[in-house]
Amino acid sequence: MSHPHLHQPRCLAGIVIYRPEFEALRGLVVSLSGDVATVAIYANSPISGEQQQALRKAASPAKLVILRPGLNRGLGAAYNALHQLAQADGNAFLLLLDQDSAPRPGMAGALMATYRRLAERGERPAAIGPQPVDLAGEKMQLPAAARQNGEKPLRASFVISSGSLIHLDAMAAIGGFRTDYFIDAIDIEWCLRAGAAGYSIWVDPTVPMPHRLGQGVIRLPLGLLLTDQPPRRLYTYVRNQLAMLRLQHVPVRHKAKFLLSLPVRLAVHLVHHRFSADCTVALVNGLRDGVLVRLGPPDRALIPFWRQGWRSRATTPRNTAAVPAALRQS
Template sequence: MPHRSGSDVTPTDLPADTAVAVVFFRPSPEQVERVVERFAGRMPVLVYDNGGIPPEAMAQLHAAEGLTRLGEGCNRGIAAALNALAEAAIAAGFARLFLLDQDADTSVETARALGHALDRLADADPPPALVGPAPAPKPGHKAPVYPPRPGVPPRETLRPVEFLATSGSLVDLSAYARVGPFREDFFIDAVDLEWCFRAWARGRSCWMDPATAIPHSVGRGTIRARFLPVAMPDQPLFRMAVYVRNTAYGWRLPHVPVRWKLKQAAYLPLQIGLYWSRHRFSPRVLVRLLAALAQGLAGRLGRPADAPP
């Protein structure tokens, strides 16, 4: 039986101009089942296969009502997957895209609530590029923080933010066409941050709806400093290295505000130190992270050599 959260929603209640887009990479059968049960047959669903979908889950995707699968099972990175999903949605005539990753614990009701929020922002100046939920707590993980956008007033309960995660966000596809695609040479980390800063620079805005919240986490846990109020996600080394590289490259981008560059310039060395400490001051880890820093500063991006296939 399909999952229901909150009040029931019939197909006639749902916006015909909105599709769900999900990126899968080595999902569990339960994660695939959750997406199918909650969305298939209730909203059009686009799935991008970045690899590792179990055979039984693949069979469920093939049998799902109103679901289209993209990708060839090869890990092209999150940015390439999001761009393929957005382009397919535009080609199919959709105006909005509800972006999810495989961990997102959400529902059709969330998509509908964000759609109403986007409607309320129709006359905002600058017009909205996307609206997303507030991050709900998830045990053992550090929830992301979305800084408020200076100089832009709230709209009723909606809050302008510098950036927010793509997962759980409802994207206006006309704004996507204006802002441009997600940076595929970033591969995975900071893809959403860079795109949101670019959206603001190109005359579009990013919003958070505090009345709508979903759990969101990065990595496999949290690393906390012993004597400082600093916490960061604990991630595999290749992910941490890509984050360092892309953050450093962001310092070269004119559309990233100076205030954010200064904050990251102070914060990134602390993160590198915390991660290195977690890994018992391994020389291999430090060399990998410093090399990633140098790559970012030099503008050498692209798929990491140690990214999983």
């Protein structure tokens, strides 16, 4: 019997991992194997030979590729490496995933079918995401999509990277993901850049995908939710969002919404973390480095600012960076 992925455009599913729970990773690979040509794992932590064999079996009939960067270069570099691999292997689509997502079998095929319908009606989709749901099955709110009901694809300003189906031709025109953000807001910046380039971002509400964000959620009055993150992630979130304020392709509405919400976010996280030293230092450093556009790995996140000095040369890095050529495949 032929497999579904043989009758549709080729798709590479790329999974970025860091110390995953192995059985969950194996289950994720199994769920993708039926309708993608290749499952590629970008391994920011070691995978043993025994685990590799188990994953190869789980991926069948799809091909399994493991990328071993040797050190953690961040999500932007991982996504760009997966894009390069997808392009070299003759795929039309790249499906991005992380180890905290649990797509149901057939998700890639469903999103590709949605892409085809949107393209046929004259849209220029760059990325299509599933409807993220929490572990209890409740829908997570998404910008410009949460207020709409029905089963038609919903246009959104951005989608979270995990679960997003990206058309490689669109990515060639838009450019790669920023490597200097390292983690956090990488997907937001890319989607906003896609919108400025004349492409569109979509969510398919008929395709749910269980996903766990951070360490859970912080529930606020009026039904508002904030993602609970450890201090290093609070640092990169604040830093990168502030750095985005300098970018011309980021809409004024997005900038204003972030600036208005920033004091509330800072206060909530400080209270939630009981004004811990790590949280306080991470937020102060995130504010400073975001204003100075001092990006890169979050090595300075937890170093008190008085040990770093406030003088720093602000830089404005390019949107993309070269994909490391030293990646080892297996």
